[in-house]
Amino acid sequence: MSAINTSEGPPSTEIGLDDTSRADQFVEGNKLEFGLLLRITKMGFAHSVRMFIALSATIAACVFQLFIPRYVGDAVDYAQGLLSVSSATGTDAETALWSAAYMIILFSILRGLFTMLQNYHGEAIGHCIGYELRLAFYKNIQRLSFGFHDKVHSGDLITRGMLDLEGVRMFISTGIVRLVMLIVLIGGATALMLKTDSLLTLLALSFVPFVGWQSSVARLKLRWMWLLMQEKLGILTRLMEENLTGIRVVRAFSGQKHELNLFERASNSTLSVALKRVSVRVASTTVMSFSFFIAMGLVLWVGGLKVIEGEITVGRLAEFLAFMTILQMPVRQIGMLVNSFARASTCGARLFEGIDRKPNIYEKQGATPLKITDGILRFENVDFSFIPGSEANKVLSGVSFSIRSGKTLGIVGPPGSGKSTIANLIPRFYDASAGRITIDNQDVRDISLESLRQFVSVVQQDSFLFTASIENNIAYGDPWSDGDRITVANTSAQLHDYVARLPLGYETLIGERGVSLSGGQRQRLSIARGLILKPGIIIFDDSTAAIDSGTEQKIRLALRTDHEKRATIIISHRLGSLMHADEILFLEKGNIVERGKHEDLLKKKGRYYDLFRLQSQPGLDHGVEAINLDQA
Amino acid sequence: MTSSRHSEKPPKAVVGSQVSHEEEMFGKAFDGIVIGRFLSYCLPYKKSLALAVVAVLIFTITQISIPLIILYIIDNALVAGSKNRSVLDIGSVIFGLIIIINYGANFLQENLVGRAAERVLIDLRRDMFSHLQRVSLSFMDKTEVGRLMSRLQSDVNSLQEFLETSVFAVGDLVLLIGIIIVLLMLDLNLALLTLCIVPTLFVVRFIWLPRARVAFIRARESNSITNGALAEAIHGVRTVQGMVREQTNFNLYTDRARENMLAHLRAAKFAQFNIPIVDTLTGTAMAIVIVFGGNEVMSSELELGVMVAFIFYVQRFFDPIRSLTLHYSFMQRAMVSGQRILEVLDVPISIKDKANSKNMTECDGSIEFRNVTFGYAREQPILHNISFKVQPGETIALVGPTGSGKTSITALVHRFYDAWEGEVLIGGDDVRDVSQESLGEHVSMVLQEPFLFTGSILDNIKYRCSTATLEKVMDASRAVGADEFIRELPDGYDTILEQRGANLSLGQRQLISFARAIVADAKILVLDEATASVDSYTEMQIQTALRKLLEGRTGLVIAHRLATIRGCDRIIVLQDGRIFEEGNHDELIQKNGLYAHLYSLNYASFDDISENPLV
Known part of the structure; x- marks a missing residue:
């Protein structure tokens, strides 16, 4: 019920959860390549057992989570004495409270367990795919002829094999699994809320499109700025590295002042991008919280009116508020989802190019071992x-x-x-x-x-x-x-x-x-x-x-x-x-x-x-x- | 042999480095000295940080008050018996106001903290960088560039992580305490009952974190090892193919990649272990509120709104605890990084200008060593009581086996180090009495490895004098014979040198570094001749350029090639840090001493003789 969806992990995997991942370093554009995404998805489904567990655990976790608000609402109403069907005795209401409490504990445990399975297997598939991709990449790179290696810079190839691979690998957990989770959560909550009141449902969901859009736009923008930032940082890094490696030249020509000027310039231009990034990030996260609270205020006010007019009970109102709390986090993560698609498709294009390329020099069909006579x-x-x-x-x-x-x-x-x-x-x-x-x-x-x-x-x-x-x-x-x-x-x-x-x-x-x-x-x-x-x-x-x-x-x-x-x-x-x-x-x-x-x-x-x-x-x-x- | 090649594990093969390059990242979470030094970096931004703290407090208070408003509305407007439209409206308006304040405070805190953090980091990095420009070369000699770069980059980054989160950590702590206080005030018994859950989570987290971290670090290390092996395969692909090692390497790499996958799966298990526990605890806390709170509501001991508020508080209770324990590990990491950064910042600067150092405006170009003794390590002098004098315009060749002290002499001329005993005079002034800046104007150096910077050829040649005109640069290039090939490059003098001139040949880089020295136009030129062999055509060009370069200057040349040595006015032969003999080529040959012996060995370059040649 608490909005825990992301979890801490080893820093190397955390990289992938964040849009500020180095994996985007050399990726340009945001064009989606559905063929590539399909190919990655297929690789994921090849691990059918894990994939089945991950996806069904996702659905189960969402469903159990969606049950909880109903029990919370019921409990509020039991306590108020509104729902006790045979409201004659207090003991019935108490029993009802106890059973609501049991259900909440049960569903919380189940939700936790299934979330664990979802996250674990989602990640595990990613690591299995990562393993396969690593081997395929390594194998092909070793075979590609000198002509290829003359043209493609080794740093570029390493980036593909390390960082682009991360972008592709993460797609199953940050793309596919999260997509399923969002659909089930939003769909399920909508269906459950609609049963109670359609106007309130509309209000409760009113923040979803705005926040979803805002988060996607901001993510893509941040990603673009991240690329810019990496470029600037790259210049700064190069400058520092050359300075330290060539320290004798710097000293021999008394170039310290000159070097400090260069550093200052590079570092200021990094800073200005960094500050812009802060602005974009802050503007987007705060406006997302704000719009969520507006929706909550509307639900509270309109819901309150409905309670006063006796259309719904306080418990139902509490239920709506609880639904909103559940939805808040996943909706804010829509941006990550969009980012994951964009990233997988650009990283994938670069990675698979290295995996699929045929070497120019290869053995003929039926090539025979060398036979030496005169040498x-x-x-x-x-x-x-x-x-x-x-x-x-x-x-x-x-x-x-x-x-x-x-x-x-x-x-x-x-x-x-x-x-x-x-x-x-x-x-x-x-x-x-x-x-x-x-x-x-x-x-x-x-x-x-x-x-x-x-x-x-x-x-x-x-x-x-x-x-x-x-x-x-x-x-x-x-x-x-x-x-x-x-x-x-x-x-x-x-x-x-x-x-x-x-x-x-x-x-x-x-x-x-x-x-x-x-x-x-x-x-x-x-x-x-x-x-x-x-x-x-x-x-x-x-x-x-x-x-x-x-x-x-x-x-x-x-x-x-x-x-x-x-x-x-x-x-x-x-x-x-x-x-x-x-x-x-x-x-x-x-x-x-x-x-x-x-x-x-x-x-x-x-x-x-x-x-x-x-x-x-x-x-x-x-x-x-x-x-x-x-x-x- | 070939049959076993694909099946068994070869005994003498590995891929990649066997050790990861990740440095240990554990330390105590709190180090007063580090924190204190840090705070001094925050000082310039104290106003905005103080404002940020206020904003954090306001933000937290509004966060806490949202359930309170819901409570107020429920109890005073919605509960059967006290239904009241106007209270609902007022409550909703207050809610609206609170969320506007919340929005403003949130906006302010994140902006202020984010900006200050970025600025502090830049300041810190700048301080380190400019400090490194002044520390003595003996420190730089001992320290790998990679190590310093990791101070400048990853350590600064882990501080960034810490700085950005630390203000929010304060916010989380305030939020947690605030929630506890509000709960206790709302209903003491229910609050105590619910709060029983909290220590459990803390205990679980603190047992879990260290174990999990071991798994996380192992995963990260195995990443670095696996990626290292990939990088090796890419860099060494020509050797791999030439030696037909593809299959063997692939098998070895498969093991690496599998270990990496397993390490990550293990780390993933640890990462997810928390989730059911947190969820269970949240569910339990909620159940407690429902059962006990509900009963109290039924017996009218508790108002319904309070129960609802409790449910909402309980929902957000565990987030701050979770992030607080995370901050703890950020903090540990930041302390280690902080210590390392301080180590760099605290390297003493041993070579400083004297308070009354004079600007050397005029210099006749003479060099004199008077009884100079010098070494890098205590009790191990490299130079023993060296004395010699170089007249203005004279060119001296320093000759001797590796380790005889040639490089140390040239380093002392430029005051890269200070002599232990005796004095070094340039133009009659002790180098310690003049400002380093002005000394640099009269002494220029050409190093053995022609180090060029990424940037245009023009920028490289006028490195010392950024004001030099294109004409001057072209004259210099023409003098050393570099003009011709520079013009043939696609953008001439504006051609950008990739990766320190990797797109030029060694000989070409050498000529550019000569041109750079000519533009610097110093009276004294210290030159360490390159030993690497280049083809005969380039060799000729270099010899001609060298003559041009030394024209009209005092030259101190560490010479390796016979042609260079013969071109010098005088030869000083060094051995074991002492001047063994001196004179010109013919004189020394006649003397039949060390030089004559070296010469008779007919080595291509004197540096090939690394062992004592007289033994």
Whole structure:
């Protein structure tokens, strides 16, 4: 009977109950997509038992709650002696009072229990759906090709998987269940009140349309302002974060005043939105209470007149007032309902886009595992463009080469010449636009992705390390590998000595909460990670740039031992890293402009020669020194 | 191997971080010091807050009086025997007046409190931020940016939660006490009987809250862990695909997501547990009123209106209790946040201008260190008795293995820290005797990592002098060879740098940071050369730009590249915080000491040698 409908919960779920949820952060517009809402609802109904319990508990809770005012009214009238049918004795009235009291207790308990079931199962469905959506999103995001991840900012994807997911998940409890509750409560109360008096019913319900409308309008407005506020807060946050991260620059240039001015401006514009939000919120909540009280005053006055004229009893009047109290809260929450629909539809659009999108790179029907005979990788007239079919934006054109096990290929060229693209085409991170890439005469597009990528390992320049132990990071490609294999790979990558000196050794955590590795150590770790798979083709995509030439030389020597089984591709701008290769390609604007062995290329006195001379200038960080080391 | 890949749990694999980043949020509910400091932030708004308290009181009184009016109308106008139209009309008019006052007071209280709360938070945040601009770098070095950001954001937010609710908590308390007083005055016996219920709810709430909170926190932690794993999968997707870890990760993530779901289901159970109890207690209280009140009405000991009023009061009795216990946990959280915020605000500012500090208007550009000893941690000096002098216009290279004290020397020139012993003179003045602001005008710095701010390239280059003209900016860019690539960008100098210049290459960012230093136009330039390797073309550009940058200035360069070192007038070789040797390249080679040894090792950069090279 008390207007308890919302309940406290863990803050994370509370987020969803409030329109001021971060989930709305990047959502624009309020267009409702009924197809999406239907899809979410269907997901909810898939949990049929819970859904059945939630909905029938909702109805039951409402019905039991609706019974109570009648007993209250009756009790008032018994007490006044009006309803005691056989008004002869006081004991009858007392018995009637007792039974009204029992009924009220009984119905209150039932109402409480069913509300509990309603809320619990409503939320539970939300969490079950959330679980399913999480898995579906995670699975698909992991499969979507590099092309997708190049375009969609990772922050945007995380927002979808975290906050938009909340908006969708909450729809069952804040949308569907609440909708049913409102319909039953308002409908039931109307029907029950109409039995007594139609004019009073009209007055008692008079606040409903106004409050419902007011609450919806205010919610949508607040939501819009919330987006604005997030934008402003985002600017403020960025400002503070950059200031603190770049505190040395700020100090070095005595920029404190400048920074404080920026802060002041950003913070004032946040404040002005915040204050507007307060105004809108307060204007709406207070006017809602006021209109409720007006309706109550009208019921009291008109009802009072009817009591004086003997049309109804005091008990019936009390009953009307009790009905109004029951309706007040749910009606004020109509705005939340509207908000929930709007939110589920915009969040849903963004979330399902991530779940439904098909990856561009997928296994052909009937793709077969890679069969290795000679281990020959061949590029045949390969073209590549990030925008399909666009001639002007070609990143590679007509690239042909081949390399076999035991050989080394070097690729060099100015930034943007397409070196990394070659590396990314081999394990099919992208597909060539024209021409074909084969391994032992099998087109990479006909091979199963798993076998292809196990055979080809790319060590990226900016490789991502995981927040886990060093051991887990090295064993990333094969988490079953034993300690020996890990040590061997790490020794080849020249990182073992360092790791062995750490107090926790291979168990040491890296990342945010663990040790931070230098650029060179990170690159060596990712080399170890690439080696553990014992790939047939290993590609170093500028992955030794932060490693000094001495250490790089040691790595190269270590790799030479089991050299026969592997083809090596080295992409680098440091000639010392690749001058020993069996063939060197000089790439420019996607074309191979020179190719051959180091000595041949020098004799040509072309691009490669120029670069060599540039790097041999005394003092430039790589060049002569590196070359000396190579010959040492 | 492949067969077991999809079934068994791999021994050496995890997804995401295993610990949540949520910080503990428990504390005592009341901390006098925190409250006191807080109140000082409310002081500027004391007038509107005082008004708010009045409004809250008025609002509460009108709330309480509504059932009283109903009581009055029933007893004096509606009960059989005393039916009276004019009393009903008067009563209704009073009701109307009361609800208008109620509306006004409600409007006032919420607006006043809401606005004051927003303003206090902004003030608090501003104070923290500006304090952080002045605390010493040794504090900033020790403190993670993420930690400070969480002070500035989530701690401020939990205070907001508290501030916004605290005035209403007062309102709830007044409402509760008011209702109790009114009930006791209306009918002592019935009131006492009904109020028996209240302690039960308090007891239930206080047993329930701590347990529930554990479940809530666990749910929140598991959220942060699960979302962390998702974020990792997104950031590392290229590695995941390259290493074919999709299936393994999906299996591990499934466990995470399931744990998360279970934690939430458990929390949901706790969250709903209260409802039947509150409902039962409300029902019972109402039943007591009906049975005992009804009997008293029948025996004419009690008026009917009082019984109806009791029923209405009982209905709204439990709301304030519920929200009061909620406020309690807000308060606990706010106290912890408050303490953390105070910790930031109370970090002492160790480097201050002297009271009589002078403005350094002229500076010839000389640098002198006299017997300087300095360190970051007690008893662990980094620099031992360092003395050297740099003539105006001279360029000095600081060379030495990692940890030899190069960076500390440059930091002392700009007075990021104060020396323990000895003195640092700039243009003949002790840096402690001049104002920091004016010192900054004569010393500019280029850091190893070219840190740029989000904003236009123009804004970044004229960071130090916001008044610099476009011409000046373009001249500077031309001098360092950045003009060409800036012009090729879609919006030229107005191109917005996304995420600190992530849309530029490392070399380009470096050149912009050089241009920034040229615009700052200081006599003394302190430069920490980048170690990261860039391609040969960019490397050449940087070397040329460096020469331009040092033209006509006194330079103190932490040099890594041989080319840079050779370009300097003098080389100071440091080891273990002491000057090991000094001279130009040829002299040092002839000396055949540490420098010659380093040089003979042929390392790309001297910084690669992290261990003691002489051992």
